Amino acid sequence: MKALVLSGGSGTRLRPITHTLAKQLVPVGNKPVLFYGLEAIAAAGVTETGIVVGDTRAQIEAAVGDGSRFGLDVTYVWQREPLGLAHAVKTARDFLGDDDFVLYLGDNVVLDGITDFVERFRECRPAAQILLARVDDPRQFGVAQVAADGRVTGLQEKPRHPRSDLAVVGVYLFSAAVHKAVAEIEPSARGELEITDAIQWLIDHDLRTDAGVMTGYWKDTGNVPDMLEVNRLVLRSLEPSTAGLVLDSEISGQVVVGPGARVTGSSIVGPAVIGAGTTVTNSRIGPSTSIAEDCRIADSWIRDSIVMPRASITGVRPLESSLIGQDVEIARTPGPSGAHRLVLGDRSQVRVAS
The missing domain is CATH 2.160.10.10 (Hexapeptide repeat proteins)
Incomplete structure (x- = not known):
C-alpha cells in the first residue's frame, strides 16, 4: 500500500498568511499541520508516500525532505493546477501504479490517526473506503448515505437538503479500481475532477465502497478559527x-x-x-x-x-x-x-x- 498526500492549493481562506507560506505548513502546537498527517500515515505502516505539490513545492520539499524523519520514503508529484482531488489522483497515476493507496488531504488533522481505518481496508479489500464524521451542519461538506451493512450507497456534495449527518473526512482508501473511475468522470460545474464523483462512479458500477465512522477529533484547517481550534486541542495533549x-x-x-x-x-x-x-x-x-x-x-x-x-x-x-x-x-x-x-x-x- 502507498499513500498520496495532497499539498497543493492556494489556501485562500488563510490569506494573508498563505500569500507567502503553504497552508499545510501553518503550525499548530508548533508543528506544521502537514506533519500530523505524515506521522499518521507512518504509524499505519505505510511508508511509500507521494506528496502532490503545486506552486509551494519548494517550501514543502524543504520542510519534509526525503521523508526519512517520519519513517517515510517520499516522492514529489507536480500538479500544474489544483483541478480537483480526482485530478491529483490522475496526475499521480505513474507513482501509484496498481497498488492500493491512502489519499490524505494535507490540511486535515485526525488526532486519533488512521491505523484502524487502514487495517480494516486491508482485511475487507473493498474498491474504496471513506472516512466519515457526524457533523452538526452537513451542508458544508460532502455527505454520505450508508446502508446498515456499512456500504456507501450515495454521495452529495454540499447539499442544500442533506440526507444524513455523515460528512466525508479528508482521508480515503482506494484500490486500483479508482483509476478507471477517474478516467470516466467529467469535470464538475466548477471545472474540477471531483473525488466524490469518482466514488459515486464506483458505487454505480457495483464496486463495493465501505464507510468508517470516526469517533475521535477531525478538522479541516482551512481557515483561522479552525486553525486556532486545532491548536487548542493539540496543546492539551502536550x-x-x-x-x-x-x-x-x-x-x-x-x-x-x-x-x-x-x-x-x-x-x-x-x-x-x-x-x-x-x-x-x-x-x-x-x-x-x-x-x-x-x-x-x-x-x-x-x-x-x-x-x-x-x-x-x-x-x-x-x-x-x-x-x-x-x-x-x-x-x-x-x-x-x-x-x-x-x-x-x-x-x-x-x-x-x-
Missing part, C-alpha cells in the same frame, strides 16, 4: 517540560519551554508552548497559545493564538485569537488600549495602541 531557562516567572498547567528559550519575569499559563530560542520578558502567555522558535515577546499578553517563527511582539496587551506570521513585528504606539485580534502575513509590521 507533556509539560522545561528545556530552556525560566527566571522569576510562574509556570502553571501544561507548558512546554523549548531548548534555548528564556522566560524572565513572566507568567505562562498552559496549555502553551514556547519554542526553542524564544525570549519572553515581562509578559503573560496563554492559555491555548503557541509561540514558535526564535520569537521575541516583551511586555505583552498573548492568549488563544498562534505566533509563527521569528515574530517580535512588544508592549501589546492583550493580543487574542490571532494568527501571526513569520518575521512579523508588532509594537506599541500611544493611544487607547483594548484587545487586539490580528491575522498577519509574513514580514508585516504593525503599531497598535495598547
Whole structure:
C-alpha cells in the first residue's frame, strides 16, 4: 500500500498568511499541520508516500525532505493546477501504479490517526473506503448515505437538503479500481475532477465502497478559527517540560519551554508552548497559545493564538485569537488600549495602541 498526500492549493481562506507560506505548513502546537498527517500515515505502516505539490513545492520539499524523519520514503508529484482531488489522483497515476493507496488531504488533522481505518481496508479489500464524521451542519461538506451493512450507497456534495449527518473526512482508501473511475468522470460545474464523483462512479458500477465512522477529533484547517481550534486541542495533549531557562516567572498547567528559550519575569499559563530560542520578558502567555522558535515577546499578553517563527511582539496587551506570521513585528504606539485580534502575513509590521 502507498499513500498520496495532497499539498497543493492556494489556501485562500488563510490569506494573508498563505500569500507567502503553504497552508499545510501553518503550525499548530508548533508543528506544521502537514506533519500530523505524515506521522499518521507512518504509524499505519505505510511508508511509500507521494506528496502532490503545486506552486509551494519548494517550501514543502524543504520542510519534509526525503521523508526519512517520519519513517517515510517520499516522492514529489507536480500538479500544474489544483483541478480537483480526482485530478491529483490522475496526475499521480505513474507513482501509484496498481497498488492500493491512502489519499490524505494535507490540511486535515485526525488526532486519533488512521491505523484502524487502514487495517480494516486491508482485511475487507473493498474498491474504496471513506472516512466519515457526524457533523452538526452537513451542508458544508460532502455527505454520505450508508446502508446498515456499512456500504456507501450515495454521495452529495454540499447539499442544500442533506440526507444524513455523515460528512466525508479528508482521508480515503482506494484500490486500483479508482483509476478507471477517474478516467470516466467529467469535470464538475466548477471545472474540477471531483473525488466524490469518482466514488459515486464506483458505487454505480457495483464496486463495493465501505464507510468508517470516526469517533475521535477531525478538522479541516482551512481557515483561522479552525486553525486556532486545532491548536487548542493539540496543546492539551502536550507533556509539560522545561528545556530552556525560566527566571522569576510562574509556570502553571501544561507548558512546554523549548531548548534555548528564556522566560524572565513572566507568567505562562498552559496549555502553551514556547519554542526553542524564544525570549519572553515581562509578559503573560496563554492559555491555548503557541509561540514558535526564535520569537521575541516583551511586555505583552498573548492568549488563544498562534505566533509563527521569528515574530517580535512588544508592549501589546492583550493580543487574542490571532494568527501571526513569520518575521512579523508588532509594537506599541500611544493611544487607547483594548484587545487586539490580528491575522498577519509574513514580514508585516504593525503599531497598535495598547
